[in-house]
Amino acid sequence: GAVVSQHPSRVICKSGTSVKIECRSLDFQATTMFWYRQFPKQSLMLMATSNEGSKATYEQGVEKDKFLINHASLTLSTLTVTSAHPEDSSFYICSAHLYTGELFFGEGSRLTVL
Amino acid sequence: KQEVTQIPAALSVPEGENLVLNCSFTDSAIYNLQWFRQDPGKGLTSLLLIQSSQREQTSGRLNASLDKSSGRSTLYIAASQPGDSATYLCAVRHGFNKFYFGSGTKLNVKP
Numbered sequence: 180g181a182v183v184s185q186h187p188s189r190v191i192c193k194s195g196t197s198v199k200i201e202c203r204s205l206d207f208q209a210t211t212m213f214w215y216r217q218f219p220k221q222s223l224m225l226m227a228t229s230n231e232g233s234k235a236t237y238e239q240g241v242e243k244d245k246f247l248i249n250h251a252s253l254t255l256s257t258l259t260v261t262s263a264h265p266e267d268s269s270f271y272i273c274s275a276h277l278y279t280g281e282l283f284f285g286e287g288s289r290l291t292v293l
Numbered sequence: 294k295q296e297v298t299q300i301p302a303a304l305s306v307p308e309g310e311n312l313v314l315n316c317s318f319t320d321s322a323i324y325n326l327q328w329f330r331q332d333p334g335k336g337l338t339s340l341l342l343i344q345s346s347q348r349e350q351t352s353g354r355l356n357a358s359l360d361k362s363s364g365r366s367t368l369y370i371a372a373s374q375p376g377d378s379a380t381y382l383c384a385v386r387h388g389f390n391k392f393y394f395g396s397g398t399k400l401n402v403k404p
Contacts, residue, residue: 180339183336185336211390213390213392221396222382222394222395222396222397223337223382223394225392228390270334272336272337274337276392279342279344280324280325280342280344280386281325281327281339281342282327282329282337282339282384282386282392283339284329284336284337284338284339285336286335286336287334287335287336289334
C-alpha cells in the first residue's frame with residue numbers, strides 16, 4: 180500500500196511556543212491531505228482538509244489562527260500549532276488518499292505542551 | 294449528514310475464535326467503505342477497501358462485506374490471534390473528499 184510519513188512522532192514543548200508537524204506522501208502525489216485530532220479512547224476528529232496550492236478548509240470550531248496548515252507541494256502538508264497551550268496536547272494524525280479513494284494514514288504525532 | 298456506528302464498542306474473545314465486527318452507516322450513497330486497525334499510540338493501518346459496487350473483499354484471515362442498501366458492513370476475522378488485539382475502525386467515503394469514521398471496536402484476543 181501507499182505510505183504516508185508523519186514527523187515528529189513525539190514532541191514536547193513549552194507553553195507559548197509553536198510546533199510544526201509534517202505529513203509526507205512518500206510514493207504518491209496527494210492534492211488533498213487531512214488532519215485529525217484524537218483524544219484518548221475516542222475516534223478521530225477531522226480538523227481540516229489541506230489543499231495543495233490553496234487554503235485549507237477548516238471544520239467548524241477549529242481555530243484557523245491556532246492551527247496553521249500549509250500544503251506547499253503535492254507530497255507535503257504541514258500543521259503548525261501556534262502559541263501552544265496544555266489543552267492543545269493531543270495525538271495528531273494526517274491522511275491522504277489514492278485515486279482509488281483508499282485512505283492512508285501517517286503514524287501520528289503525540290504533542291505534549293508543558 | 295452521514296453517521297457511522299460500530300457495535301460493539303469492545304469485544305474480548307479467546308484465541309482461535311472467529312469473530313464479526315459490525316459497522317453501519319445512515320446514508321447509502323457512498324463511494325466506498327474501508328476498514329482500519331489502530332494499535333495504541335499509532336496511526337491507522339488500512340486493512341480492506343470495498344468499493345460501492347463490490348460486495349466483499351478478502352485479505353488473509355480477514356473478510357469484509359458490504360450491503361450498501363441496508364447500510365451495513367461486517368469485518369470477519371477467522372481464527373483470531375493475540376496479535377489481532379487492536380481497535381478496529383470503519384470509514385465511509387461520502388462525497389469526494391468526505392470521510393466519516395465510526396468510533397471503533399476495541400478487540401482483545403486472550404491467549
